[in-house]
Amino acid sequence: MTTPADVPAFETFRPSGTVDNAADAILARSVAGSPSAPAVRDCDGVWTYAELDAAARDFAARLDALGVRPGDRVLVRVGNVREFAALLYGTWRHGAVFVPIGPAMGTFHLRSVIADAEPALIVATAAEREGVGEFAWPEGIPVQVLEELRLATEPAAGAPPGGPAGPVPADRLALLIYTSGSTATPKGVACPHAQVAFAARAVAERLRYRADDVVLTAVPLSFDYGLYQVLLCALAGAELLLSDADGHARLLGYARTGGATVVPLVPSLGEMLVRLAARDPRPTAVRLFTNTGAALNPPLIAALRERFPGARVAPMYGTTECKRITILEPDGDLERPGSVGSALSGTEVLILDGDGRPVPALDVGEIAVRGPHVMAGYWRAPEPTAQRFRTAADGTVTLHTGDYGWLDADGHLYFQGRRDDLFKRRGTRMSAVEIEAAVLDIEGVREAALLVPEDGRDMVLFAVGEVTHEDVLLGLAERVEQAKVPDLCHMLPALPLTPNGKTDRKLLKEYLKEAVGGR
Amino acid sequence: MTDRCWDASYEKLLRGALPRLAEKETVSPDTSLKSVGLDSLAMVEVLALVENEYGITIPDEELSAGVFDTPGTLWTLVSALREQRTPGVA
Numbered sequence: 001m002t003t004p005a006d007v008p009a010f011e012t013f014r015p016s017g018t019v020d021n022a023a024d025a026i027l028a029r030s031v032a033g034s035p036s037a038p039a040v041r042d043c044d045g046v047w048t049y050a051e052l053d054a055a056a057r058d059f060a061a062r063l064d065a066l067g068v069r070p071g072d073r074v075l076v077r078v079g080n081v082r083e084f085a086a087l088l089y090g091t092w093r094h095g096a097v098f099v100p101i102g103p104a105m106g107t108f109h110l111r112s113v114i115a116d117a118e119p120a121l122i123v124a125t126a127a128e129r130e131g132v133g134e135f136a137w138p139e140g141i142p143v144q145v146l147e148e149l150r151l152a153t154e155p156a157a158g159a160p161p162g163g164p165a166g167p168v169p170a171d172r173l174a175l176l177i178y179t180s181g182s183t184a185t186p187k188g189v190a191c192p193h194a195q196v197a198f199a200a201r202a203v204a205e206r207l208r209y210r211a212d213d214v215v216l217t218a219v220p221l222s223f224d225y226g227l228y229q230v231l232l233c234a235l236a237g238a239e240l241l242l243s244d245a246d247g248h249a250r251l252l253g254y255a256r257t258g259g260a261t262v263v264p265l266v267p268s269l270g271e272m273l274v275r276l277a278a279r280d281p282r283p284t285a286v287r288l289f290t291n292t293g294a295a296l297n298p299p300l301i302a303a304l305r306e307r308f309p310g311a312r313v314a315p316m317y318g319t320t321e322c323k324r325i326t327i328l329e330p331d332g333d334l335e336r337p338g339s340v341g342s343a344l345s346g347t348e349v350l351i352l353d354g355d356g357r358p359v360p361a362l363d364v365g366e367i368a369v370r371g372p373h374v375m376a377g378y379w380r381a382p383e384p385t386a387q388r389f390r391t392a393a394d395g396t397v398t399l400h401t402g403d404y405g406w407l408d409a410d411g412h413l414y415f416q417g418r419r420d421d422l423f424k425r426r427g428t429r430m431s432a433v434e435i436e437a438a439v440l441d442i443e444g445v446r447e448a449a450l451l452v453p454e455d456g457r458d459m460v461l462f463a464v465g466e467v468t469h470e471d472v473l474l475g476l477a478e479r480v481e482q483a484k485v486p487d488l489c490h491m492l493p494a495l496p497l498t499p500n501g502k503t504d505r506k507l508l509k510e511y512l513k514e515a516v517g518g519r
Numbered sequence: 520m521t522d523r524c525w526d527a528s529y530e531k532l533l534r535g536a537l538p539r540l541a542e543k544e545t546v547s548p549d550t551s552l553k554s555v556g557l558d559s560l561a562m563v564e565v566l567a568l569v570e571n572e573y574g575i576t577i578p579d580e581e582l583s584a585g586v587f588d589t590p591g592t593l594w595t596l597v598s599a600l601r602e603q604r605t606p607g608v609a
Contacts, residue, residue: 248563272563275567279576494560494561
């Protein structure tokens with residue numbers, strides 16, 4: 001195994017059984033090297049790296065004062081604001097575990113997350129001082145209100161008090177990230193300091209953010225795609241520019257005045273930028289769009305290239321259980337359409353058959369991952385952990401993603417979907433992804449989602465665009481085998497989305513039940 | 520405050536962009552647009568539609584969260600901008 005080239009590891013002496021604190025590994029260099037450079041900006045103002053560091057140290061001291069112990073969880077539900085970065089680094093510096101929760105998480109999930117994480121402290125906005133809607137914060141857990149924190153950002157004269165954050169035990173968690181996935185209750189992915197620092201550096205090596213970049217982050221910071229933007233900016237000394245969901249109608253103007261050069265995208269944000277750029281075509285400074293979480297479809301990538309000339313597109317693929325798996329070099333989709341790239345440096349991607357044996361190139365199998373970025377499993381859930389994080393006799397852990405795909409001869413990955421997205425119909429094997437891709441190839445179709453056969457129901461197609469459902473089915477029949485053409489296609493004004501920007505298939509199924517009587 | 524004084528094309532445009540509004544028999548000025556499915560993507564769609572329909576440009580500084588609360592709040596802004604554009608024709 002190698003560490004990513006040209007991102008030097010922080011060389012510090014530390015006792016055995018300990019690792020660098022991720023706050024030092026990620027933030028310290030920019031604080032020391034460019035203290036007065038802008039670190040994080042939101043619609044209310046900006047902090048330099050020195051100010052961010054001071055605010056983080058102040059929060060760490062307050063955790064001490066509140067009696068929070070190292071290893072305790074600090075649950076943070078504040079949205080995309082500057083303070084998020086200070087709370088993150090402050091929590092790490094103190095040794096507590098940062099638990100980001102999105103403002104979109106409903107009370108049903110929130111209740112189970114709080115019971116599972118058992119936080120020692122909650123940080124919430126003033127509007128949620130008492131709780132969220134009907135749900136009151138549990139008694140006995142102190143709540144700090146974001147608007148009343150007033151973190152001290154005045155950098156101390158001379159060396160900052162407390163010096164470096166210092167090493168932490170190797171099993172100390174930096175993050176607990178809850179993913180809802182397809183299960184009923186969210187599971188917490190346990191992310192130790194060393195894994196987080198490795199993943200951030202490995203992604204940084206591939207994406208190469210620059211010190212003069214301004215990274216417009218409108219994806220939620222509670223989502224690991226958003227959260228790692230904080231880390232990638234710090235590694236590069238770049239500026240993190242934050243937009244909250246309320247500001248999305250102004251996003252393009254905000255990108256322009258803020259000088260955004262890099263924009264991480266989920267499909268809904270990409271659609272939005274394309275529409276906003278159609279009404280205001282003045283140029284922007286955007287040089288790079290990245291994408292993960294849910295894939296940008298080819299018509300959307302083409303529209304982005306047209307509306308943002310000069311911007312390149314870097315598709316990526318990952319899962320919170322190891323953060324990121326593959327990254328395609330910017331504009332690599334032109335040469336390898338549909339690929340999500342090759343494995344991060346120092347990590348391995350395998351394609352396995354049902355017995356866990358590697359399959360030859362071009363064959364579809366389960367995507368599995370090995371490397372120093374594989375996280376420590378699910379929080380307090382040994383069974384799901386054993387199922388997905390499989391440890392061999394020699395101690396090697398293989399993360400089974402539950403996703404399916406194939407590798408080309410050069411090790412570029414092509415994602416095909418979840419296990420459930422692969423199915424047989426009329427004797428033919430197929431995947432939802434391949435049918436959706438063929439539908440998107442039809443002139444006038446902007447979005448497509450296929451519900452796979454389930455509980456006696458045949459597959460059903462949903463499409464969005466300026467065409468009729470007959471056009472879609474005829475167009476599809478020209479492109480794929482008959483067995484892959486559904487009998488039913490519903491046209492929608494837009495696909496429903498989850499808070500993280502993925503197609504909400506549960507809502508599509510409900511729509512089928514309610515609007516079309518279950519068919 | 521917000522009586523229903525808008526024209527038919529405004530209502531048609533909202534119904535077209537928001538399927539859950541289309542199911543309702545009448546569009547009330549006080550209906551919460553969020554409750555009928557206005558997410559940020561739909562917001563941008565409605566924005567582009569009203570700008571096209573009425574030949575106005577809504578400046579970014581007017582795009583505060585409150586504008587898209589209800590059909591009434593959005594119509595108030597649209598009518599104000601139309602008046603600015605064609606003085607005397609309210």
